[in-house]
Amino acid sequence: MNRKAVLITRGILPEVVEALSKRFAVEHNAEDRPWAPEELAQHLRGKHGAMATVMDRFDEALLAQCPDLKVISNIAVGYNNIDVPAATRRGIRVTNTPGVLDDTTADLTWSLLMAAARRIAEADAYVRRGDWKIAFGVQYFLGQDIHHATLGIIGMGRIGQAVARRASGFDMRVLYNNRTRLAEADEKRLNARYADRDRLLAESDFVVVMAPYSPATHHLIGAAEIAKMKPTAILVNSARGGVVDDAALVDALRAKRIAGAGLDVFEGEPKVNPGYLDLRNVVMTPHIGSASRATRIVMCNTAAANMTAVLEGRDPPNPVN
Numbered sequence: 001m002n003r004k005a006v007l008i009t010r011g012i013l014p015e016v017v018e019a020l021s022k023r024f025a026v027e028h029n030a031e032d033r034p035w036a037p038e039e040l041a042q043h044l045r046g047k048h049g050a051m052a053t054v055m056d057r058f059d060e061a062l063l064a065q066c067p068d069l070k071v072i073s074n075i076a077v078g079y080n081n082i083d084v085p086a087a088t089r090r091g092i093r094v095t096n097t098p099g100v101l102d103d104t105t106a107d108l109t110w111s112l113l114m115a116a117a118r119r120i121a122e123a124d125a126y127v128r129r130g131d132w133k134i135a136f137g138v139q140y141f142l143g144q145d146i147h148h149a150t151l152g153i154i155g156m157g158r159i160g161q162a163v164a165r166r167a168s169g170f171d172m173r174v175l176y177n178n179r180t181r182l183a184e185a186d187e188k189r190l191n192a193r194y195a196d197r198d199r200l201l202a203e204s205d206f207v208v209v210m211a212p213y214s215p216a217t218h219h220l221i222g223a224a225e226i227a228k229m230k231p232t233a234i235l236v237n238s239a240r241g242g243v244v245d246d247a248a249l250v251d252a253l254r255a256k257r258i259a260g261a262g263l264d265v266f267e268g269e270p271k272v273n274p275g276y277l278d279l280r281n282v283v284m285t286p287h288i289g290s291a292s293r294a295t296r297i298v299m300c301n302t303a304a305a306n307m308t309a310v311l312e313g314r315d316p317p318n319p320v321n
């Protein structure tokens, strides 16, 4: 029997490739160089399944070139890289990896929050440069307190809730805003209070954006929203580039309209708005929210299980459509 053909669009863990190779004819981009759309289309020719990342854009034009494709299995919880209605029209299943990366992404979100609040990257650079000449200074690197502060979370899905849970150790007051309000029992469990967006922006010391990207959340945080924040507040985005208007945030950070920002995602990644680069009050990481070794193994295995299920005629554990 002819084995089904699958494409793994980026370099992933060899043990997952090996396991998939027992069932399928696997082409693996072990070199890990992101492919341009035309290259991706070329590699997808004759493939029944694709295991992909958020960098691979599956739009109508690409899907039209993939008549054999049955499943796109994203190695990610987000799937804004895929035109899901177009895939559905063509009978292509789309799957993702929800749940398995919540805690790891919440940990990174907190790392950014704490690094921005206590100016960790700036202080680290200061020590490395050899600028630390006097052992202790009462006014050295004064930052923001995290404990007993107000945390505002915009987007209270699984990851937003994992961010909220971590706040209890810091005795924080937690506000959240979400498309739909949580059940009362969940609000109690998370010790989080619903607030409309304006109130959340005005009262929070830390505003964490955890909303997925869609046309509806494009520039959800722009100049008008930043203007509502406290001058001492810190904005954290580890959700998706484009949910925050980078140009507006650069302006606000430059003018010190807010105290700082922690960013893991950017509009047009891997390009970063050059305005951020000479600002000290922003700490940045290169889209590594879920990047712990253990979590990436589980994400790859989850994506492999989703793709395998569809290609073997079963319902995938994590369907998007």
Ligand code: GLV
Binding pocket: 054, 075, 076, 077, 078, 079, 101, 289, 290
């Ligand atoms: C990564 O960005 C993801 O959506 O999992």
